[in-house]
Amino acid sequence: MDSTFFTWVLLGGAFISVYGQSENTTSTTMITTNSTTNSTSTQPEANSTMTTTEPSTITTSKTTATPSTTTGCPLLWKPLEDKCYKLSNKKANIQGAKDDCQKQQAKLASVTSKEIDDLINSLGEPHREEGDEDGITIGAMQADNEGDWAWQDGSPWGYENWSGGEPNDHQGVEDCAEIVLNVHDRQLEPGYWNDVGCFKFNHFVCSKPRGRM
DSSP: OOOEEEEEEEETTEEEEEEEETTOSOEEEEEEEOOOOOOOOOSOOTTOOOOOOOOSOOOOOOOSOOOOTTTSSOTTOEEETTEEEEEOSSOBOHHHHHHHHHHTTOEEOOOOSHHHHHHHHHHTHHHHHHTOOSEEEEEEEEOTTSSOEEETTOOOOOOOOBOTTOOOOGGGOOOEEEEESOOTTSSOOTTSEEEEOTTOOBEEEEEEETTOO
């Protein structure tokens, strides 16, 4: 009696179907495999996080004085020969003026030529027109032994432009100097020098070499 059989065999992850007859020398083997397709999605996840990189350096602008490439002087400073000059925007006595100039890497101006004298006079012109200022303090100081004058920055003494009768060292306390802007009730000449007490509050002029911050 013919016997027909049909058998499913699971072998190595594949189903093998075996069909045959017991008295038939022919048998048929059908191999069916279950294929699994794994797909990889490259789409971004719904809850992905975007990361941004912050700059490591923050650049800030400064209004501090930077030498000009054309004049070698900071902003608001006036060039003349090898130096830069600036009139203060406040009044101070001699010590305050020296300290303020030093903070700007400068010293009180030495007036060693008529050209420098004229420049400082021009810087003070607005105050002369307003009549609100006696004079501009410069870097001339009288030595302790009285009579000998010197420039604070060590420049050689030579050029002078004293008003008539000056310096007179009034009451023995006038050891500093100013360029006169407004005479007021004084017997002086505008644009010339006058010796004053070092305690007097004036605007002042600082100077420093070109190219210095």
